[in-house]
Amino acid sequence: MGKFSNSADDRDRFDLHGPKDMMDLDAIDWAKEEHRRRIAACLVKGVYVHENDRDKHRAVKLAPAWWESFGFRLEDEIRDTKYSSTIYGAIFKHTASQPCAPRYVVAFRGTRRNIRDYYYDLKIVMNKLEKRTRCMQACATIEGLMSEEGQDGCIWLAGHSLGAAVAQVVGRGMMEREKPLNLPDFLFNPPYVAFITSIKLLNLLKADPVAKRHFYFASSLLKAAAGLVLVSHRERRESSFKRFSAWVPNLYVHEDDWICRGFIGYFEAREEFKESLTRVGIWFKDHFGGRDKFKKIFARVGIWSMALSHCDVLSWALLGKDKEQPHLLPSVTLWKSRFQPKHAHDLRHWWKPDSELNLGAGTSYSCPVHEA
Structure with a gap:
């Protein structure tokens, strides 16, 4: 050679x-x-x-x-x-x-x-x-x-x-x-x-696993709540997720x-939120019945949290910009x-x-x- x-x-x-x-x-x-x-x-x-x-x-x-x-x-x-x-x-x-x-x-x-x-x-x-x-x-x-x-x-x-x-x-x-x-x-x-991701912040704070789970749930819930308000933006993101x-x-x-x-942090946070929604869904079923109805609602909420990011929401809410993430x-x-x-x-x-x-x-x- x-x-x-x-x-x-x-x-x-x-x-x-x-x-x-x-x-x-x-x-x-x-x-x-x-x-x-x-x-x-x-x-x-x-x-x-x-x-x-x-x-x-x-x-x-x-x-x-x-x-x-x-x-x-x-x-x-x-x-x-x-x-x-x-x-x-x-x-x-x-x-x-x-x-x-x-x-x-x-x-x-x-x-x-x-x-x-x-x-x-x-x-x-x-x-x-x-x-x-x-x-x-x-x-x-x-x-x-x-x-x-x-x-x-x-x-x-x-x-x-x-x-x-x-x-x-x-x-x-x-x-x-x-x-x-x-x-x-x-x-x-x-x-x-x-x-600025939740996993980096939690690693810096050396949070224990229970604190991480609560943080993931709160973060995902915040994105899902934003999706409830920013309807047109959320619908575009849902459509994008379905397409891909x-x-x-x-x-x-x-x-x-x-x-x-x-x-790693993004997908682990997603799974944590899905598991939390499942537990909430079981609680609603036990107390109010209507399992299929709540299952569909919580599945939809889960998709909102997956398809949106905090930067994405802020960009749309403050600047009106809609970009793929x-x-x-x-x-x-x-x-x-x-x-x-x-x-x-x-x-x-x-x-x-x-x-x-x-x-x-x-x-x-x-x-x-x-x-x-």
């Missing part, structure tokens, strides 16, 4: 850091979540390394090993052509014929040290990523693949950090088509954009990563890790085997839209 001069080059080498135990193509089980996760993470890493190859003018390219090892070829690059030639995404085509394997994987890297990536990070914080060039270009890329392959073309999305945010926007966008397209989505360390409910992206988050762990997802499968907390935001965790990450089964969260 030739010699490389520094540790940065070494970190890009598949032969040193890649999952070499996955290189037997016949042993890959595409129906197995662990294999899908590990390969998706490697393809995202391939985008990082491909951009490093370009940026550093490497004579010996390190990137191809990250996709060719799993039977993929680079079909096309996705470049930020409006302002620079940087490569932020890639289309990989699977060349082997294997059951449950994708035909294409469209992968997006995260932030590198350049002003353009920092600009997009800022847009995530401002909740203005959706209309930016990269997201629109990425959506157009998927539309182009669909026009070539037809509605049955199997396309996966994958991304890390900033790239996960882009993949999330694209996945939502595909569900908004006239004929919704439900794409499998592998989101590694996706940014949670709400800065069938899309179930995979979220891979680290419990010590401040960028993405807000998702990309971190509010109706349905997900959430995978949590505590592997190597000093490097919590690193992509490299996610191509490790389950035995090292101690992931266990992912937790499924859903919104009961059928009861609304």
Whole structure:
């Protein structure tokens, strides 16, 4: 392979850091979540390394090993052509014929040290990523693949950090088509954009579990009450949740990563509120009867609390602005890790085997839209 001069080059080498135990193509089980996760993470890493190859003018390219090892070829690059030639995404085509394997994987890297990536990070914080060039270009890329392959073309999305945010926007966008397209989505360390969340506040206060449950209930009840007042805004959010409910992206988050762990707090708070509403519903049934009636009422209240955020409510009430909140997802499968907390935001965790990450089964969260 030739010699490389520094540790940065070494970190890009598949032969040193890649999952070499996955290189037997016949042993890959595409129906197995662990294999899908590990390969998706490697393809995202391939985008990082491909951009490093370009940026550093490497004579010996390190990137191809990250996709060719799993039977993929680079079909096309996705470049930020409006302002620079940087490569932020890639289309990989699977060349082997294997059951449950994708035909294409469209992968997006995260932030590198350049002003353009920092600009997009800022847009995530401002909740203005959706209309930016990269997201629109990425959506157009998927539309182009669909026009070539037809509605049955199997396309996966994958991304890390900033790239996960882009993949999330694209996945939502595909569900908004006239004929919704439900794409499998592998989101590694996706940014949670709400800065002041109940989970962060409670962690700072070192609140005990009982106090957390009461706080979650009060917070969710406040959002539900706001939904009762802001009727038109609430109805748009409910409609949005119903539209996206069938899309179930995979979220891979680290419990010590401040960028993405807000998702853990959000979904745990949702479950706490649902359980509290169930207990209240049982009490109403025991005292007043009419179980089905109260069940529907409390299910509706639960959806209001899931579909609204405090910042969302304040923005609408004070400024009259109605923007989608990309971190509010109706349905997900959430995978949590505590592997190597000093490097919590690193992509490299996610191509490790389950035995090292101690992931266990992912937790499924859903919104009961059928009861609304």
